[in-house]
Amino acid sequence: MRGVPPTVLRALVCGALLVLPSCGWGAPSAGQGERLPGAPLGVTAAAGSATSVHVMWNLAEEDPPVTHYEVYRGNTKVAEVPGAEHMVDVTRLKPSTGYVFTVRARNSAGASGPPSKRVRATTPAAVTADRTPPTRPGSPRGKAVGSRAAQLSWTRSTDKGGVASYDVYQGGSKIHSVGGAQTATVVTGLRPGTAYAFTVRARDTSDNTSPPSETVRLTTAPGSDDGRGTAPTAFRATTHRADGAYYIDLSWVAPPVDGVISEYQIHLDGRAATSLVWGGNPPHGTATYSFYVGRTADETHRVRIRAKLPDGTWGGFSAQRSVTTGG
Template structure:
């Protein structure tokens, strides 16, 4: 005769926390939730606002800091939000404004948790009167020159431009065809910050008037920021030139020439970038003697402008620093 069935308690390999353990310490396998982020970012500093035309104002500021990182910025005009900017950008054009009117702007930083900093100090800007039917651009800024200020900034100077329609309202600083900074139309010098250590930058300046007409580029200027701590010598190709040519049959080409960097080994491969994007890999079976050259065919319409730069594949397999950028316009 079968005896009574005895119900034994099930023993689990991983025991839950008992009331006694909970009073002494947290369960060892429990995951603590990260604390809520209630700390706002630092208030943006260095805010400037300058009229770029009769209907727009260019606002800039210095990057703000946050214990977990700044994700964006909000620009306000007299307390009303008019623009939202995604980090790391620190400038924006506020447009659709009224001509000949005074404005006041502030900037607030925003973090991943949505915390907003306190508003920056308010900065004023007054749009100029409109200049109807002004289609004549200002003259080209001249004699662009500059100096490096450590590993993250440069100071630029240029000759003043003129404008017959109502005066120069702003000078726009370009790096590889991208506007990265603006100065007032009354200024002929500015400081550009937020640059990377040990990097070659190619700057040009354009003058702009109240009708948003922009001048041609000034002369280009190459400046290399100081290396950062522990950063070795530059591995960028130097003396890059870009020449547009058209064959008797109408084929349009661009001829590049440059001096290879000294890396202690052979370089047999380069990456070519056009307008900031990777275009092709240049490779040789053996390193070319003396200056390296490369010719590529272009199919875009005559008058197309390209920004060209290179970087070498180093003997250790890594890609080196970028060369200075060169601009070239294809001929007809």
């Protein structure tokens, strides 16, 4: 990052927010030049039923590339998934029980990185002798959001014991799960100019699954686009002066996707300038960040921001703002 005072950079790195120059900082190494994957970011865990928990994390770009993710319940490895996947259902759990999960990445050199932050989930109580599935989700709707994402929504299912989660299917494959209180989601990582068929199933606390909803069919836009449906919103930029230096102050709201947005990239005057990585919990609602741009007044800068989505791809850019130092 251009001209960042060392004391400012040190304070940011020691906190929850890591500020990386656009050239990036290398991953930690493990002797003889061996590079370890970083700890997975954006890890969440939510009960899918009385006996299962849905664990998600953000895909990472690593060199060597990540080939597998290992999911741990406490100190026990309970699942291993390919490096292209970023979620798994951990099953055979006990009702009314709290669990702690972590995720580790393993690269093509066979090296495993450090564990992610610990996330907790508590399974609900099971309904005794419940063999009745929820009703099917109603009125499913969907629309393509540019070339790489789709918005889906549906109306609630009913169940005597309560709906614990909704599972989203692409064709015959389950690709996502959301909590029982949620009736919409954004599916990312799609291919341009491609036809998709989605259905939704409700799941209750006893793991009974509803019939599938009606099929939502849509086709993503051809080619690349600006990804506006996955761009940060309410983006604002102002400047302030402190100790003879000028700073640009940014604020924005994360794009509406399921999962955790843990990384952003700031473009300044048409070039990638800074990456922001939250090592802890990213802020809810409006996020803010301020960065140094020099000591010269009356300089005009153009700035915009984009988010790295949970599937490891970059979302669309926010609107571009122009600011003038000292103005």
